Amino acid sequence: MSDICGDYEGKASWPELVGAQGVDAAATIERENPNVSAIILLEGTPVTRDISCTRVRVWVNSNGIIIEIPRIGKDSWPELVGVQGEEAAATIERENPTVSALILLEGSIVLPMFLCTRVYVWVNTNGICVEVPMIG
Numbered sequence: 001m002s003d004i005c006g007d008y009e010g011k012a013s014w015p016e017l018v019g020a021q022g023v024d025a026a027a028t029i030e031r032e033n034p035n036v037s038a039i040i041l042l043e044g045t046p047v048t049r050d051i052s053c054t055r056v057r058v059w060v061n062s063n064g065i066i067i068e069i070p071r072i073g074k075d076s077w078p079e080l081v082g083v084q085g086e087e088a089a090a091t092i093e094r095e096n097p098t099v100s101a102l103i104l105l106e107g108s109i110v111l112p113m114f115l116c117t118r119v120y121v122w123v124n125t126n127g128i129c130v131e132v133p134m135i136g
Contacts (some may be wrong), residue, residue, distance in 0.1 A: 002080050010034070010035045013072070014028070017069075018068070021064060025066050033072075040058045042059075043059055043136055051073060051074050053072055056071065069116050072096075076135070077134070086127070088129045088133060089103055099117050099119050099135060102118060105123060105124075106130050116135055118135070119133045119134065
């Protein structure tokens with residue numbers, strides 16, 4: 001679990017629920033970790049950027065199917081756009097130690113594979129982060 005949540009007890013992520021119905025998954029999450037509340041959100045719904053150690057966002061598509069791994073902690077960093085890439089990568093890895101932040105020059109070619117342990121930090125030729133870093 002994230003260092004931000006300290007020694008908080010209980011399960012922290014549910015990769016096995018991707019593809020499941022959101023309502024059923026939310027019940028599973030709350031049963032497996034009674035310290036959290038599972039919040040079902042339609043993809044694209046705006047949310048606050050805070051980190052809560054008692055909340056799990058369950059992202060679903062229009063059919064109610066989970067499209068991202070439900071987890072405690074942070075999975076995107078919009079506040080890092082405009083920051084030096086090295087600083088952004090360090091912040092990401094500090095706030096979510098389950099991921100590796102990789103700095104890439106914008107326009108670089110990458111394989112279209114989703115990895116829940118990776119965050120791309122896209123930078124311009126000046127080393128400034130130019131896109132919202134997010135898990136994937």
